[in-house]
Amino acid sequence: MFRFRLTSGHVQVELIGNGRSARLPFQVVGPTTEVAFLEELIEERFGSLSLNPRELFTFLQQDPWVQEFFQQPQLVEGDLEAASEGSRSFTSQTLGNKLVEAGVLELEDLDRLLEEYRPFAATQRFGEFLRLNLQVSPQMIDLLLNPTLFDEQGFNEKRLGERLLELGAISAEQLEDALKEQLQRGGRIGEILAARGHISPTMARFFSEAKVNARGEIEYAASV
Known part of the structure; x- marks a missing residue:
């Protein structure tokens, strides 16, 4: 399981992915406006909310729109190194x-x-x-x-x-x-x-x- 947290003032949003595969379906949880904003950004970049956790976390760290509205993302749960390795070993x-x-x-x-x-x-x-x-x-x-x-x-x-x-x-x-x-x-x-x-x-x-x-x-x- 992976949990990423974004905060901005008194607002908190979490992105949660369950599973063990290299790509996981992520759910965005939080206030409706912020959830819709993040889902649109992610789907515009990747075409889906199912993606590699490391890939998603890096996006949250680097995307200028995310940076403008939120502080740096926090890894609440999960092993990003393992996720990154999993994405490399396709075979x-x-x-x-x-x-x-x-x-x-x-x-x-x-x-x-x-x-x-x-x-x-x-x-x-x-x-x-x-x-x-x-x-x-x-x-x-x-x-x-x-x-x-x-x-x-x-x-x-x-x-x-x-x-x-x-x-x-x-x-x-x-x-x-x-x-x-x-x-x-x-x-x-x-x-x-x-x-x-x-x-x-x-x-x-x-x-x-x-x-x-x-x-x-x-x-x-x-x-x-």
């Missing part, structure tokens, strides 16, 4: 946590799927369950479980749009339309796809930065 995480960190699933969706998977746990692996139920594209599961195959196909050299298309995250038509908008208005292709609702901002960031290293492992560290 060691479970498939479910990888899907969340890659922005393929929201944490709430993962919890629901794990509950649905429970009756089949003795006979199926979680990845097989996801394939059979068409919850995640087979290509996406293959990448997260066996990145070496994609390294052989030049994954690191491909652009974001090519990666997402190959992984079944977007369609060729969606990519074509996004590229047309990019030519007309500029901007990053990941931001355009996210704004259109085709992918999450987390997925755009992840697949822009993820690499397959020489050991055949996905390397990704959330920027802080």
Whole structure:
């Protein structure tokens, strides 16, 4: 569990996250105005209230809007060093946590799927369950479980749009339309796809930065 506290005069706000995964859903608790203000800032920056605790704490320390209205954040509960280490070792995480960190699933969706998977746990692996139920594209599961195959196909050299298309995250038509908008208005292709609702901002960031290293492992560290 993580608890961060922000104070300003007589006002106090806490951000609380429960769980053990690298990314946690955080709840903002406090006066309505301050809660809405913080939630808007966090969602504008990260696209979600589910994120790595270290990443969130660093944001609270450095964001100029937070600094203007609040004193420096206090760590009330939790181990930020462990959270930071967890965000770096993507390879060691479970498939479910990888899907969340890659922005393929929201944490709430993962919890629901794990509950649905429970009756089949003795006979199926979680990845097989996801394939059979068409919850995640087979290509996406293959990448997260066996990145070496994609390294052989030049994954690191491909652009974001090519990666997402190959992984079944977007369609060729969606990519074509996004590229047309990019030519007309500029901007990053990941931001355009996210704004259109085709992918999450987390997925755009992840697949822009993820690499397959020489050991055949996905390397990704959330920027802080």
